[in-house]
Amino acid sequence: MARLLIVHHTVSPATRELLDAVLDGARTDDIEGVRVQVKAALSANAADLLEADAVVLGTPANIGYMSGALKHFFDTVYYPVQVDTQGLPYALYVHGDNDTSGAVRAVESIAKGMGWHRHRPPVAVTGRPDADVREACWELGAVTALAALEHAGEGGGGG
Numbered sequence: 443m444a445r446l447l448i449v450h451h452t453v454s455p456a457t458r459e460l461l462d463a464v465l466d467g468a469r470t471d472d473i474e475g476v477r478v479q480v481k482a483a484l485s486a487n488a489a490d491l492l493e494a495d496a497v498v499l500g501t502p503a504n505i506g507y508m509s510g511a512l513k514h515f516f517d518t519v520y521y522p523v524q525v526d527t528q529g530l531p532y533a534l535y536v537h538g539d540n541d542t543s544g545a546v547r548a549v550e551s552i553a554k555g556m557g558w559h560r561h562r563p564p565v566a567v568t569g570r571p572d573a574d575v576r577e578a579c580w581e582l583g584a585v586t587a588l589a590a591l592e593h594a595g596e597g598g599g600g601g
């Protein structure tokens with residue numbers, strides 16, 4: 443069974459809507475053989491990542507950066523998993539009031555440093571999520587579940 447890990451910081455209705463859409467996509471009946479593990483960023487750890495075949499990261503934009511919670515996750519796991527998660531497929535969604543660019547840049551920079559593979563452009567949203575945004579998040583969840591399947595087939599992740 444492949445494993446998809448979703449690490450998120452969800453503190454508001456808008457971020458909840460994005461997370462719910464990502465989860466719906468990741469858990470679609472059309473994709474079999476993927477176990478979805480959902481972890482709040484403040485409780486996710488290195489063991490979760492070492493078992494994962496792909497990861498979705500979700501955060502609000504806070505003060506021009508990713509949330510402190512997601513940064514804490516990276517601070518915690520960076521060295522323990524860096525060697526063993528090379529090539530891990532990841533995807534990102536970010537919600538902000540007006541500017542998500544700093545948060546996207548920060549996450550992509552750290553993920554690149556960890557040797558992860560961005561298999562899809564981020565979903566970066568400002569303002570109230572609409573149907574198009576929910577669909578983009580659904581797709582993000584679904585294609586990252588497929589990426590987990592593929593990566594597991596290549597022998598990646600926890601197997």
Ligand SMILES: Cc1cc2nc3c(=O)[nH]c(=O)nc-3n(C[C@H](O)[C@H](O)[C@H](O)COP(=O)(O)O)c2cc1C
Pocket residue numbers: 454455456457502503504505506507537538539540541542568569
């Ligand atoms: C401390 C704090 C800092 C924030 N900084 C930014 C920011 O730099 N850029 C931005 O677009 N939104 C910023 N926001 C807004 C959050 O990204 C927004 O509240 C979050 O995405 C959830 O959206 P919602 O409150 O509409 O549900 C900030 C919010 C807080 C509480």
